[in-house]
Amino acid sequence: MWSFFHKLGSPPWLYRITGSILRWLLPLTLIALAVGAVWGLLFTAPDFRQGNSYRIIYIHVPSAVVALAGYYVMAFAGAISLIWKMKMADVAMKSCAPVGAALTFIALVTGAIWGKPTWGTWWVWDARITSMLILLFLYLGVIALYEAFDNKEAAGKACAVLTLVGTVNIPIIYKSVDWWYSLHQPASIKFTGESSIDPSMLYPLLLMIGSFYALFTCALLMNMRLEILRRESRTGWVRKLVGA
Amino acid sequence: MSAPGLLAFCGRLLRRQLVLALRRPVDIGNPLLFFAMVVALFPLGLGPAPAALAGFAPGILWIIALLANLLTADNLFRGDFEDGSLEQLLLSPQPLYLSVLAYVLAQWLVTGLLLAVLSPLFALMLGLPGAAVPTLVASLLLGTAVLSLVGGIGAALTVGLKRGGMLIALLILPFYMPVLIFGSAAVQAVVGGMPAASHLAILGAMLCLSVALAPLAISAALRISIDA
Amino acid sequence: MSAPGLLAFCGRLLRRQLVLALRRPVDIGNPLLFFAMVVALFPLGLGPAPAALAGFAPGILWIIALLANLLTADNLFRGDFEDGSLEQLLLSPQPLYLSVLAYVLAQWLVTGLLLAVLSPLFALMLGLPGAAVPTLVASLLLGTAVLSLVGGIGAALTVGLKRGGMLIALLILPFYMPVLIFGSAAVQAVVGGMPAASHLAILGAMLCLSVALAPLAISAALRISIDA
């Protein structure tokens, strides 16, 4: 166990192992995404209320779900980096942010596009939408803070502090936004309840959620490898790697 | 000839910060006038319909409180960072937790407290019903303290950066939002004839949480920033 | 080996100011995000009711433009004053009128222009009717330029003072108010089905006046401030 932990902290080992993981995970992910998208777009029946526009669900819900989970992955990495002073945890945390931000962005944009045929408007200040917007701000804040530091080691620590503060706050933000909305607005707009979803629609959705998780992992690992190279650029193993 | 007590040190720090903030007599009047002017902006921008304004008065006052905090948060540590005072603070044998709390307290006294004390006047200007005023003051007192503490985290994280101006707003605005929601909801509840105790209790809980945790985050962030 | 032409010099100054503002890629994103966040504050404070928000949208966007200007006006000359660049500018043989205009232009490009370009997006989020969007953009383009010029006067007057923060707001807010009134009235006119041309014409006249006079005032103020 401890030796595994030690290995995790070793950049060359991590660089090698992530390389071999990506070699099979990435193609698999791309195939799963393609299959899920084609399935959802062309091979399922339309929703009886929303018609064909509901097909957006196959990208909207997976991206929203994974974007939310991503923040907790990031916060977990941040906590490890602060508590055990593990540099590779820094790297993981830093690499989560752009991936999470991209997925949040997708959820927002697809949601807005979905809203036009469904609600007749691109944007409403609905609780979940608002909190998704705040999540985007949180991700972008981490990215901006990291980029603003010159000393990348200090940048990692600063971002770890920020994400930890964020973890304490995220439940508060979500609860308060939820509550804010129900205070003003007896829910007039409803998402389709998850329970009412037909199995024939559910399977491709589950496939897409799974592939988005895999995609998150792939993008995370690729970003981590880049960051490892950048931080370790002065060390012998990178010079050997690059020279070769 | 012994090292000074902890509280004595924090007291001195607090006094220094206040003296710095209020060096000239006009300095006390300035935030006051500033608030008055910004309050006047809203009717100008939103249109003078009195009924609509009264309904939105709690929200407007809360947004102003929030912006005033945002405006001043960046300066909390910047001056001290640039002239080297912050290094000295970090090197001093005194525990950083309390020093940091003194910084935040001083800032709160000249923004949050001042605004809370003045808010009845502005509430009047915007036509808020008199019954809601005590709740407004109470919610501002509790909420602006939370804002100052959270703003301190953002200030500490960005103080070492050459251009912190906008970045700090990005970092802390998401954390300001719950305070804004509960603060304005408390006042709106009273306007709507409902009790506001639960909202105030939540604000109080947020304050306890942030008094306990924010100084830790600020201290950690300062130690990192000094090395940026 | 001759002294550079006047316009070449101003071009260099403008480029320097823009490089300073946008040194890193994130620096372009920050003001943009800042606007988005402040837009989000208003529904949180005032409530999500679409109809009310749509009615306030022009006012809200205009207040944001004004606050963004206020927030950044103080920094227009302060950095250059503190590190001695301003002395050098005053000593240079180039005419101050145009240099000062370049400073203001650079600041406007990253606040006013950016906000005007983004405003359709925010208008959408706040539910402003599509027909009013062109007027909104036009009024913001004209009006924020006036705000930047007037803000420059305030910045120049207070740059030599050790604590300018709030004072500048007091000095310039009164001059901001007419701009706010005509700007938001222009958009509200279109929402109400009326023509906005006369409002825009007034904003344009204000802009002409301030382009002609503000740089003179700023130059004079800078020469005085350097001696404070």
Next chain:
Amino acid sequence: MYFDSLHAALAMEGHGPFVWGAYAITALVLLTLLVSPVLRARRLRRELAGDIRRREAAAGEGGYASRT
């Protein structure tokens, strides 16, 4: 396949632009997400290789001279 023809699949009973637009944007974002680290890593490796060559070339000479 649910749709009868390619045309029907593209139109989606009027919702086509929305659905296809959403998928297109998503594809674009995901593509940049995956491609940009690859490109940046490639550029970094090229820079590092150049750096190593420069250092080897400069190995004989002294470091930086502060003399004016």
Next chain:
Amino acid sequence: MSVAGHSGAAVAAGSLLQARGLGLERGGRELFCDLSFAVRPGHLLQVEGANGAGKTSLLRILAGLSRYGFSGQVERAAPLLYLGHHSAVKAMLSPRENLAWHIAGEGSYRADEIDTALAQVGLYGYEDVPSHTLSAGQHRRVNLARLYLSRSPLWLLDEPFTAIDRDGVAALEALLVRHAQQGGAVVLTSHQRLSVSYPVARLDLRAGLKEGLSEGAHT
């Protein structure tokens, strides 16, 4: 005196500060590597080197202000006083208020002690003017007044003579020697040679050596 390099040894008894195997790389340039030394009571150590040699960086590491990006260890056995390039003098406070605040963390001082210290650095009569009206050298002197009140045995001073006139430099040199004689220690950087009749050890960073220390001579 011996400011010899220690490597991998335990903290030498009685040393106020011990550096072991310090190495720093900045912007792709190695500033120093494997630098080891101990500072003991009575030491006066001048860190020398051209502009950009890494003197300030070294002092900040010794003081504990830099915590990332260097290799090696520093052990501090005594409270220290660090004066850096920035003077930590608030423009809006008077010299008296500034000094009172500077020493607030270290102990309780009487008002007349503070006034005496200000008079010792030549600021008699300037105690109550706002500090931003002071000249550059007077501004630095406010900060240097701390040295007259300090009870920390170890002083880390980064270019303390900046902007100080000739008389001021002489007075400051005398103070440093007195501090060392009384069992304190001083590590300072300066581009000027100290003209004191006390042994001054020199640490030359220009070379970036393993053993960068040379025995000082009476001057």
Next chain:
Amino acid sequence: MSVAGHSGAAVAAGSLLQARGLGLERGGRELFCDLSFAVRPGHLLQVEGANGAGKTSLLRILAGLSRYGFSGQVERAAPLLYLGHHSAVKAMLSPRENLAWHIAGEGSYRADEIDTALAQVGLYGYEDVPSHTLSAGQHRRVNLARLYLSRSPLWLLDEPFTAIDRDGVAALEALLVRHAQQGGAVVLTSHQRLSVSYPVARLDLRAGLKEGLSEGAHT
């Protein structure tokens, strides 16, 4: 050479700068009064005085930056270059960008001239790093690089040697002498004596005298 005091006379032919009856009172203290002198091509004038004697104030009056609160007149007959306590170096710009901007008002320079000037102050290899990563001395050097490109005959330099190492000071002194020999003139303040083989006139403000000028000697 003659840096004698002129009083009430017309601008002496060929003088770059002429001060007549300058007097200044600051914070209730008279710093100098009725100070008259002319600076001609070839002059190297060192303003001396203890901290707070009024050297910076005098230079700012000569440069035309201070315009209120002093008595007397200054006549400037040639473009001047003033370097003050603040370095005017932007932290976020690189040395190359900083220098290019500093000289932008004076003339058009080629990119290689700028690089040469930076190399002359020892910043070769640092042209493109952000200036806030430079050391204190390197930071000042960015500013001093202007002197290598300047076409202004009159230089007013306020403590140009601050934070500069010994080699840098020597190089700078050589530059000042060269400038004076080529028909320029330099007025500078410094607490260090210049060690140049060129006549240096001294203006001692310590006394606050009517005739504060003493003839300089070869050192």
